Amino acid sequence: DVKVTQSSRYLVKRTGEKVFLECVQDMDHENMFWYRQDPGLGLRLIYFSYDVKMKEKGDIPEGYSVSREKKERFSLILESASTNQTSMYLCASSRIGPQETQYFGPGTRLLVL
Amino acid sequence: QKEVEQNSGPLSVPEGAIASLNCTYSDRGSQSFFWYRQYSGKSPELIMFIYSNGDKEDGRFTAQLNKASQYVSLLIRDSQPSDSATYLCAVYTGRRALTFGSGTRLQVQP
Numbered sequence: 354d355v356k357v358t359q360s361s362r363y364l365v366k367r368t369g370e371k372v373f374l375e376c377v378q379d380m381d382h383e384n385m386f387w388y389r390q391d392p393g394l395g396l397r398l399i400y401f402s403y404d405v406k407m408k409e410k411g412d413i414p415e416g417y418s419v420s421r422e423k424k425e426r427f428s429l430i431l432e433s434a435s436t437n438q439t440s441m442y443l444c445a446s447s448r449i450g451p452q453e454t455q456y457f458g459p460g461t462r463l464l465v466l
Numbered sequence: 467q468k469e470v471e472q473n474s475g476p477l478s479v480p481e482g483a484i485a486s487l488n489c490t491y492s493d494r495g496s497q498s499f500f501w502y503r504q505y506s507g508k509s510p511e512l513i514m515f516i517y518s519n520g521d522k523e524d525g526r527f528t529a530q531l532n533k534a535s536q537y538v539s540l541l542i543r544d545s546q547p548s549d550s551a552t553y554l555c556a557v558y559t560g561r562r563a564l565t566f567g568s569g570t571r572l573q574v575q576p
Contacts, residue, residue: 386563395568396554403562411563443509451497451558452517457509
């Protein structure tokens, strides 16, 4: 059974803190993605990775960085959290190819105070 | 113009009716198209995908693709209250990642 897990379901952080969100997939997928989802704005791609140590910027990378040291694990880092980064963060993974489904993790709801 | 556009809704249909959800996209080079369902507070889950012009059926769901007109639709037959959710259209344009619309909220009235 397909499985993508995220390290936390809910997080509360203070402005200026460094925040780590972790995602693990057990399907040996090459691609991994980080999205944020906000009401009325839909899913927006922050970063994705198509191989270990490889990353590409998505549509809204500012204020974020990522790390992929192992194939199954993809981390999203907020270097200095700000209130406008309060959001739902969704991780996904897929095989390479135009017909490959993206499978999502349960999401992390982050509140930055 | 957004790359993938959906009417935000809510689309309200009575139980047992056909729900029709529509999506338009701007990139003519788009290769494949996905419909995800997302319940409130949950993550998106795939319903079906389509990559050839025409219809594709899976149980009560039918995806329709018209590349010339750049739209894709999802029909839900015999709608049930459990179908009440937000439906996300996603498009693969060859840049490795999917581009998502903002979703249409469907309400099925018992």
